[in-house]
Structures are given as C-alpha cells and as structure tokens.
Amino acid sequence: MGKTTRPPRASSLKREIESAAASAEIARLKEQLRASESAKAKLAATLDRHLHTAKARPIPPAKPSRRGKEDIVRVIIPDTHGAKVDKGALAACLGDVKALDPDEIILLGDHVDCGGFLAQHHTLGYVAESAYTYEADIAAANAFLDALQAAAPRARIDYIEGNHERRIETWALTQTLRNSKDAEYLRRAFAPEFLLRLRERGIPYYRQGEFYDELPIPGTIRKGKCYFFHGSSTAKQATTVTLNSFAGNVVFGHTHREQSSSARPVHAGQIKAWNPGCLCELQPLWQHTNPTSWTHGFAVQLAAKSGEFLHLNIPIISGRSLLGSLAGKFQ
Ligand SMILES: [Fe+2]
Known part of the structure; x- marks a missing residue:
C-alpha cells in the first residue's frame, strides 16, 4: 500500500496565506516608496531649475514713480539762527532741497539769532552771545534765503x-516807551521781516502777534491737514504738550530737538506732532551750564490734494543728510 499524503493542517495553511499577503503588502509599499522618491527627485530638480533661473535673471530695480500732478513736495526748515547757523548742516539740507525740487517750503522761524537783543533769561553783558553784529546776523540770514531760493526756484x-x-519788536517797544507809532516806525526800520526783503522776495511772513487762516492760535498757519507754527513749549516732551493743545497734526521748531508724538483721539484715526530739530550750532555758549541735546534735521512732507500727507523728519548727522541718494526718487 502506497504512502498517502496527508492534507495540510488548517493552521499551516493559514500561516502560508498570511505570509503571502505580507509579502504582497511589502512589495506594494516598496513600489509606493519608489514612486514617492521619484516624485521627490523630480520636485527637487524643478525647484533647482527655478532657483537657478531666478539667479540668472535678477529682478530689475523698480522705476521711481513720477509725482502725480496734484501731489506736492513740501520741505520744512527749522531754526537756522542767522550768524549762529551750522554751515555743514545747512549745506546738507540745501543739497536735499535742490534734489527734491519742492513745491512748497515752510520756514519755522528763528532764521536770525539777534543775540545782541538779549532775551530776558540772558545775562546782560555776556560778551560771547554778542560777539557778532546784528548786521552780520542779517547778512547770514539773507545769504541763507538767497541760497534757498536758488536751490528751489519753483517753491x-x-x-x-x-x-x-x-x-526786535519788543526792543522797539521798549525803546519808544511803548509809543506804538514810534515802535512801528523802528520795527519797519530794523525788524528782520524788512531787512530780509521778504516782500521783494515774494515770501509771506506770519507774525506771532497776529491770527491767520481763521485759527485761534496766533502765528499759526494751516496747509491741508497740518498746522505749522514756531513752537512755544520747551518741555522735555514738547511734541506731546503741543499735540495736546492743537489736537491735530502740527509741525514746529523752537526746542531744537528732533522729536515726535502721536495720539489716537476719538475724532481722528491718528494725529501727530513733529519737531525736525534745528540747523544752528548745537552747543551755544549761553548754554554752558547745560549741555544740550539739540539735533540737526529738517522735514519733508509728500502731500496730496486731499490734504493728507506723509511726514518724514530727516536727520542730519555730522553734516551728512541721511536722505542721501533717496532724494531723487521723490521727483
Ligand atoms: Fe531757535
């Protein structure tokens, strides 16, 4: 009788089936992995090609946009102080003015120093402050205006x-024992407004003792959505103090320190006060007991017909303007 083959046991059959299924699954996963690696390699190659192309073709520099017909460039120049001007800082400012070719210029005041006409807080006879003459002071201010008008003939x-x-006005009043007609006669003979030939130059002059633009603060003018005046606060945070009193955008000089403050009142999205600094000597001798924190600078506004504007305080450090080559882009 021949040997008979015993049928496989059920458990053994099950193991074989499971083993075959596992092998098929492993093969499927291997195939999936190969496909995935191939896709990854393709993606890397594409990325590399794009990067290489980008390197080969650098992005061209954007062309400076031309100024819109109704937009204007406004330059704001703070305290130059006549004979006490800082020549390097002024030259840097005038260089930028020439490049900007502004439509408007606002002079914030103190463009003569009048050191011989002492302020109340100065010591009578303190020689260093009156070493220059009023004639030299006026000559320096006239030279500044000549250079400014040459640099910005359209403005x-x-x-x-x-x-x-x-x-000079207060001096005239004192000398004439407050006789207003005599004081006015002296003022017309000696005040900077006349000695700087502002009428002949076509430059309007705004006095601290008069109101303009129907505004309640004397000596203040308005351009679009911004007020301008010489400044009165000497507080450490003069921009905050001034912003509180104006409750609107305002630019002023007077403190000789670059500064700005902003606020967000209910009636406006945001308002701001700016002080661009000054263009005079940074450490006058009358401040010998008080080293100053004065800084050089001026300001530029890009203003739209709507009155809205972008204000930029431009610092001048060691006689060099930080606006530099950017100035040409505004034209
Ligand atoms: Fe000043």
Whole structure:
C-alpha cells in the first residue's frame, strides 16, 4: 500500500496565506516608496531649475514713480539762527532741497539769532552771545534765503516768525516807551521781516502777534491737514504738550530737538506732532551750564490734494543728510 499524503493542517495553511499577503503588502509599499522618491527627485530638480533661473535673471530695480500732478513736495526748515547757523548742516539740507525740487517750503522761524537783543533769561553783558553784529546776523540770514531760493526756484516759501525775530519788536517797544507809532516806525526800520526783503522776495511772513487762516492760535498757519507754527513749549516732551493743545497734526521748531508724538483721539484715526530739530550750532555758549541735546534735521512732507500727507523728519548727522541718494526718487 502506497504512502498517502496527508492534507495540510488548517493552521499551516493559514500561516502560508498570511505570509503571502505580507509579502504582497511589502512589495506594494516598496513600489509606493519608489514612486514617492521619484516624485521627490523630480520636485527637487524643478525647484533647482527655478532657483537657478531666478539667479540668472535678477529682478530689475523698480522705476521711481513720477509725482502725480496734484501731489506736492513740501520741505520744512527749522531754526537756522542767522550768524549762529551750522554751515555743514545747512549745506546738507540745501543739497536735499535742490534734489527734491519742492513745491512748497515752510520756514519755522528763528532764521536770525539777534543775540545782541538779549532775551530776558540772558545775562546782560555776556560778551560771547554778542560777539557778532546784528548786521552780520542779517547778512547770514539773507545769504541763507538767497541760497534757498536758488536751490528751489519753483517753491512757494512761507516764513513763520520765531521768538528770535520777535526780539526786535519788543526792543522797539521798549525803546519808544511803548509809543506804538514810534515802535512801528523802528520795527519797519530794523525788524528782520524788512531787512530780509521778504516782500521783494515774494515770501509771506506770519507774525506771532497776529491770527491767520481763521485759527485761534496766533502765528499759526494751516496747509491741508497740518498746522505749522514756531513752537512755544520747551518741555522735555514738547511734541506731546503741543499735540495736546492743537489736537491735530502740527509741525514746529523752537526746542531744537528732533522729536515726535502721536495720539489716537476719538475724532481722528491718528494725529501727530513733529519737531525736525534745528540747523544752528548745537552747543551755544549761553548754554554752558547745560549741555544740550539739540539735533540737526529738517522735514519733508509728500502731500496730496486731499490734504493728507506723509511726514518724514530727516536727520542730519555730522553734516551728512541721511536722505542721501533717496532724494531723487521723490521727483
Ligand atoms: Fe531757535
């Protein structure tokens, strides 16, 4: 009798089936992995090609956009102080003015120093402050205006009186024992407004003792959505103090320190006060007991017909403007 083959046991059959299924699953996974690696390699190659192409073709520099017909460039120049001007800082400012070719210029006041006409807080006879003459002071201010008008021949220039120009008016009143007609006669003979030939230059002058643009603060003018005046606060945070009193955008000089403050009142999205600094000597001798924190600078506004504007305080550090080559892009 021949040997008979015993049928496989059920458990053994099950193991074989499971083993075959596992092998098929492993093969499927291997195939999936190969496909995935192939896709990854393709993606890497594409990325590499794009990066290489991007390197080969650098993005061209954007062309500077031309100024819209109704937009204007406004330059704001703070305290230059006549004979006490810082020549390097002024030259840097005038270089930028020439490049900007502004439509408007606002002079924030104190463009003569009048050191011989002492302010109340100065010591009578303190020689260092009156080493230059009033004639030299006026000559320096005239030279500044000549250079400014040559650098910006198209610009309308507005001149806001500062407390230093006003010294001549108070001097005239004192000399004439407050006789207003005699005081006015002296003022017309000696005040910077006349010695700087502002009428002949076509430059309007705004006095601290008069109101303009129907505004309740004397010596203040408005351009679009911004007020301008010489400044009165000497507080450490003068921009905050001034912003509180104006409750609107305002630019002023007077403190000789670059500064700004902003607020978000209920009536407006945001308002701001700016002080661009000054363009005079940074450490006058009358401040010998008080090293100053004065800084050089001026300001530029890009203003739209709507009155809205972008304000930029431009610092001048060691006689060098940080606006530099950017100036040409505004034209
Ligand atoms: Fe000043």
